[in-house]
Amino acid sequence: MTIPNMNVIDMYKTMLKIRKFETKAMNFFAEGKIPGFVHLYIGEEAVATGVCANLNDDDYITSTHRGHGHILAKGGDLKFMMAELFGRATGYGKGKGGSMHIADATKGILGANGIVGAGHNISVGAALSAQYRGTKQVCVCFFGDASTNQGTFHESLNMASLWKLPVIFICENNLYGISIHQSRHQAIKDISERAVSYNMPGITVDGNDVFAVYDAAKEAIKRAREGNGPTLIECKTYRQRGHFEGDPGTYKPAPEQEEWVKKDPIPRVEKFILNKKILNESQLKDIQQEIDIQIEDAVEFANNSPYPSLDSVIEDVYSDMKEEVRVR
Numbered sequence: 001m002t003i004p005n006m007n008v009i010d011m012y013k014t015m016l017k018i019r020k021f022e023t024k025a026m027n028f029f030a031e032g033k034i035p036g037f038v039h040l041y042i043g044e045e046a047v048a049t050g051v052c053a054n055l056n057d058d059d060y061i062t063s064t065h066r067g068h069g070h071i072l073a074k075g076g077d078l079k080f081m082m083a084e085l086f087g088r089a090t091g092y093g094k095g096k097g098g099s100m101h102i103a104d105a106t107k108g109i110l111g112a113n114g115i116v117g118a119g120h121n122i123s124v125g126a127a128l129s130a131q132y133r134g135t136k137q138v139c140v141c142f143f144g145d146a147s148t149n150q151g152t153f154h155e156s157l158n159m160a161s162l163w164k165l166p167v168i169f170i171c172e173n174n175l176y177g178i179s180i181h182q183s184r185h186q187a188i189k190d191i192s193e194r195a196v197s198y199n200m201p202g203i204t205v206d207g208n209d210v211f212a213v214y215d216a217a218k219e220a221i222k223r224a225r226e227g228n229g230p231t232l233i234e235c236k237t238y239r240q241r242g243h244f245e246g247d248p249g250t251y252k253p254a255p256e257q258e259e260w261v262k263k264d265p266i267p268r269v270e271k272f273i274l275n276k277k278i279l280n281e282s283q284l285k286d287i288q289q290e291i292d293i294q295i296e297d298a299v300e301f302a303n304n305s306p307y308p309s310l311d312s313v314i315e316d317v318y319s320d321m322k323e324e325v326r327v328r
């Protein structure tokens with residue numbers, strides 16, 4: 001499939017935005033400026049980017065504890081994200097949710113989630129709602145390899161297939177569930193094989209090749225939008241950092257880490273852009289600078305924002321909905 005040059009450039013920008021946002025977050029976390037847990041997506045940017053490049057604004061996604069990439073690729077705002085990581089009142093969750101609870105209903109982002117496997121069911125619910133309302137929206141469900149051992153994964157694929165729901169299951173197989181290598185937590189190599197049990201297409205792609213992800217997602221999204229049901233896409237990728245910041249990742253063998261750093265998705269796209277003469281070196285540098293400025297603006301916004309007030313400590317903890325709204 002040929003991808004228009006404009007889309008290639010946009011995807012490059014998105015991947016770079018994710019990488020630079022997270023590199024900042026990594027450094028601020030090390031300096032003690034970010035409270036709570038931070039799980040980085042560094043090395044996996046091609047997955048969210050290639051998939052979300054095919055989505056409309058009103059399509060849905062569900063995310064995970066490793067959600068920054070999904071949210072930025074779906075159009076999440078850098079400033080509100082940075083402010084949330086800094087625990088400020090201007091953040092997506094008014095500074096009370098942190099990295100694992102970022103959502104933006106205006107962009108169809110149904111939320112990052114600290115519960116492994118929780119997004120599967122939510123995505124099926126969103127897809128059922130779209131089917132019922134006849135809107136032609138789809139829902140993309142992002143999840144990790146280890147979450148496919150959860151009951152929710154199997155329940156969700158079963159129901160989605162039976163009811164031909166417009167959901168696309170994107171497995172980010174980064175080889176580890178915390179410190180446990182995939183070969184020690186499941187007896188199969190290709191997670192896409194699990195699609196067979198649910199009579200849906202299952203494909204494995206190179207998750208560090210943004211174009212391969214883009215092509216596979218495009219076809220699956222079209223299939224879902226046309227009412228032909230779900231697809232499971234397994235993207236083989238690798239997290240270059242530890243499970244969370246603070247985890248030294250000593251369980252990852254050095255040669256494995258080195259091999260995957262060589263397959264880093266971002267230099268691969270830069271090489272493609274230069275080889276195909278889509279842009280030259282200086283134009284690539286301009287893009288890098290443009291994104292650096294966006295990130296600096298987000299940091300400034302976060303730094304200049306207040307912490308939530310003590311008075312607001314129990315606001316938004318429970319629903320404030322009135323009884324009559326709730327029962328409707």
Ligand SMILES: Cc1ncc(C[n+]2csc(CCOP(=O)(O)OP(=O)(O)O)c2C)c(N)n1
Pocket residue numbers: 065066114115116117143144145146147148172174176177178243
């Ligand atoms: C229901 C549940 N069980 C266990 C955990 C603890 N936990 C957090 S992340 C994680 C591993 C997830 O691995 P994977 O699904 O492969 O995602 P990755 O972190 O590799 O992106 C576990 C077990 C949790 N958060 N929720």
Ligand SMILES: [Mg+2]
Pocket residue numbers: 144145146172173174175176177178
């Ligand atoms: Mg994993």
